[in-house]
Amino acid sequence: MKLFHCSNCDNPLYFENTRCLACNSEVGFHTRHLAIITLRRTDDNEIFLSDDFPEEKLRFCSNQQTVGCNWLVNAGNGDGFCVSCKLNKTIPNLSEPDNITRWQHLEAAKKRLIYSLMKLKLPFRGDTRSQDRGLQFEFLSSDLAGRPVMTGHLDGLITINIEEADEIQRHLTRIRMKESYRTVLGHFRHETGHYYWNRLVRDFGILSSFRALFGNEEANYTDAIEKYYREGPSPGWKESFISEYACAHPWEDWAETFAHYLHVTDSLETAWSFGLQLTAEKSDQAGETTGDPYEEKDFRKMIAVWLPLSIAMNNMNRSMGHNDFYSFYLSARSLEKLSFVHQLCRQWKSQFS
């Protein structure tokens, strides 16, 4: 994620800011320019102008009041929802007071995901010509659904159990599942990965190269998942898979790899944005700068920066008594899979943007 600056006072602005903490100007996220911009209210209290784009009249997304959405829409925008909020098919039951906080937590993570997808120029809107409904989100709780809610996906419809937004609940699940990493953002990135398998692999007709790396996805999915939960990952899995769960089925391997690709890319953009550049003695390409990772063609250059950076960040976290920043081992095989995702994203970008 980029670091932004207030155009009024030059103070740094974060992606989640609604005001500049130095000069108190209102700020919002401009979805076409992918930037947090400083705003000026007009006589109409809901319409804003910005010195960055003086010809545009803007207003906050209709979800600003309910969930604090800081994304902007054109003042003439029909229903007033931003590109991210438009993707919500089902929102949490707001008569339950705790659900507002949960929803805020979910939206903050979802917006980071949508930002990455827009930077990568990956498709996420529906297309009636191809019967593709695009990405949609439903945030459900077990009490409202009247049944246990599983976080999962179905042809682009991403279901998130809103209990995942509760810190304690998620921590307990992480311990029970013996996971080293479990975040709401990770869920969004993983589940979205399933949708992009349809778009980038299946629809591109590249199943044979996919299978050469990830295995045959025609293997019975239900049986494979049951076997994984019964027997766990196979010994030596670290040399072939990025996480334990990636062992469950080729689709899960892809979704985990896609999620990690977004972890790496977003983190590298943050490092680049702060001017963080590290060297590690053992890497011949270490210290080589990638600049903007969303524009980088060569995945090896991204990884040459990522490896020393993630080691340094792990040690920074340990210095503070926190868990590791990135607790995954990237084997040669996992790097090949990540590179495959990178190539497909580049290919999409060059063909369709």
Ligand SMILES: [Zn+2]
């Ligand atoms: Zn300011």
Ligand SMILES: [Zn+2]
């Ligand atoms: Zn919104």
Ligand SMILES: [Zn+2]
């Ligand atoms: Zn999955």
